Amino acid sequence: MTLAQAVVAGAEPAELARLDVPTTYRAAHLRKDEVGTFDQDEPDKDVRRTLHVGEVPMPELAADEVLIAVMASAINYNTVWSAMFEPIPTFAFLERFGRTDPRHDLPTHVLGSDAAGVVVRTGGAVRRWRVGDRVVTSPAYVDGEDPVVQHDGMLAADLRAWGFETNFGGLADFAVVKATQLLPKPRHLTWEEAACNMLCASTAYRMLVGERGARMKQGDVVLLWGATGGLGGYGVQLVLGGGGIPVGVVSSPEKAELLRRMGCPHVIDRGQFDDLADEKAWRRLGAEVRRLVGEDPAIVFEHTGRETFGASVYVARRGGSVVTCGSSSGYAHEYDNRHLWMKLKRIIGSHGANYQECHEVNRLISLGLLQPTLSAVYPLTGAADAARAVQLNQHVGKVGVLALAPGEGLGVEDRELRERVGEDRLRLFR
Ligand code: NDP
Structure with missing residues (x-):
């Protein structure tokens, strides 16, 4: 049994820890050799031309990082920007990042700034998360050694949007995040409902409610x-x-x-x-x-x-x-x-949201006070079509993408809360 199959089968943490991490994995990605695909003044920079789904190399895990088996992800507008190579090709971000962390500077860029899944490996310095934990991700990739992070993570000089300014994003079967991006998955939501919220909900929260908004x-x-x-x-x-x-x-x-x-x-x-x-x-x-x-x-x-x-x-x-x-x-x-x-x-x-603001938003979602706005779900193989729908403003709310989850509707643990919130509210955008 592969690690991915074991995750889907709901294997115990000990079993997940025992199985090998694959050397490559399936991911929605851009290719550096395609950066010149669109002319500057091309009227329709169709993201389906540049967003590919295929195998990419699995990176090593740093001590403060976690490897997630991704059950579901979602399209954000930054994936549209990335696939149009606008305003600049994201490979420029990866090259710059590569000066301090060479793992990210690759000929492929795995996109995606949202995910829900299961922790399958933790780096040596990770204390609060364990293999088998069900998680969602926050998109702010921040160096915890920067003093300002204790004031407001979004002021960090090296703040990066995960899966946009970093590699190994969420539109894939596996994703690499810092432990300080993790939050517990809301137990009453399906994988795809859980995966679609964090980036947009936390950004809106900081803009409207946050101390600096x-x-x-x-x-x-x-x-x-x-x-x-x-x-x-x-x-x-x-x-x-x-x-x-x-x-x-x-x-x-x-x-x-x-x-x-x-x-x-x-x-x-x-x-x-x-x-x-x-x-x-x-x-x-x-x-x-x-x-x-x-x-x-x-x-x-x-x-x-x-x-x-x-x-x-x-x-x-x-x-x-x-x-x-x-x-x-x-x-x-x-x-x-x-x-x-x-x-x-x-x-x-305003930009994104710090870890505490993401925690506050995840709490609202987990209490059933803030609802997912998922409107459509695509398989990972259809990630480019999903991004195209967002590019053309054909969607409402969030467009989800299933990665390892074999179908929609899986991953709910707290049925009682789900019933209390009500399917009509949870599915308002469907
Ligand atoms: P969506 O495409 O999901 O929604 C944007 C909405 O804006 C559309 O539903 C559309 O609504 C409206 N819209 C689009 N073009 C225009 C226009 N010319 N005039 C008026 N309304 C327009 O995108 P998101 O909400 O996810 O993101 C919106 C923007 O915010 C993007 O540029 C994205 O990159 C940015 N963003 C930034 C973040 C940050 O942290 N800095 C985080 C998240 C997003 P309608 O047609 O119904 O009016």
């Missing part, structure tokens, strides 16, 4: 772009859970309907604003928010970038905040600074 309080009006997307689906839930008033922006009646089913009281279809770069459209958006809620947003949840940023700065209320973690439509933003300074607004940059 917008620090939402009860009653705050929060405008969320992409409100049924990866980040937005958790953002809306966190606003509702924290007593705020979400105003969700989406681009279709189907998404608007999903938002209402989530309990979002105010929904805006961005289709009605033809050009959000234009101040007239900002004014109309602001008027629409006032019409719906009666006041301007205290917080604008931004990740959409160039096409929306000017509007976001404009519609935030006097003294309000625009909190941003991304730029899907372009990262060179333009906005009218008069609206910012004259009305004492703030722009807050």
Whole structure:
């Protein structure tokens, strides 16, 4: 029996520890010799051309690392960026990282920043995790020897997004993570439900709730772009859970309907604003928010970038905040600074979430207070199609990928909690 088969069969930890780690494993990866695939101005950089699934070499494990047998993973937008080689090829990250850890600088880059699975090996310095533990991963790959990590891991100089700026990511049958990325798998979720949350949920948590984010309080009006997307689906839930008033922006009646089913009281279809770069459209958006809620947003949840940023700065209320973690439509933003300074607004940059924030989010999920937003599930062999769906904005919530899990619906341990939360809430995005 192979190690992978033993994991799938639910073998005891002693059996997992006894079986050999394979020398190669199946993974969704990019190839360095394909970096020039797309012309700079190519209109459709189709990720299916560059994202491959095949065998890659198994790395050695460092003392502070853990090898996970991955049951399921999920697509994040960074996999789309990586496979387009935008804004720069991720092999540049791997080369730089390779100067201090040569294992990562390879002709293949295994992608994926989310995973749920079973620990099958621990490095010599790992104390809190054991072979056989069922885990989910947080995406921040941080050197624990950097003093600032004890203040806020996201300020670490060598912070890396796992599976984007490091190799050996989660879209694979095995993955290598630091022990400080591990969290216990929520026991009431399936593998694919557990695997889809951490990156987006924790990023949204830090943006809205975290000490260094917008620090939402009860009653705050929060405008969320992409409100049924990866980040937005958790953002809306966190606003509702924290007593705020979400105003969700989406681009279709189907998404608007999903938002209402989530309990979002105010929904805006961005289709009605033809050009959000234009101040007239900002004014109309602001008027629409006032019409719906009666006041301007205290917080604008931004990740959409160039096409929306000017509007976001404009519609935030006097003294309000625009909190941003991304730029899907372009990262060179333009906005009218008069609206910012004259009305004492703030722009807050946010990135990922530190280990403690990930722990807080995992706790909410494990208590059944924050639900997965899984909408579709692909096999690992279909990872490129899954990433393509996200690239084309054809999805809602999160798109899952099964790795070693032989099918959907497996991995649930706490059926009682699952029943209490309810299948309808757990499957709202399906
Ligand atoms: P998704 O693709 O799942 O969702 C994004 C949503 O944004 C879509 O559902 C879409 O909703 C909306 N959208 C897309 N383009 C536009 C546009 N031009 N104008 C307005 N709305 C738009 O992605 P994620 O939510 O997972 O990620 C969003 C961004 O945030 C990405 O750029 C990603 O890289 C970044 N990110 C950054 C993180 C960090 O730690 N720094 C972590 C996670 C994500 P609709 O069409 O319905 O309006």
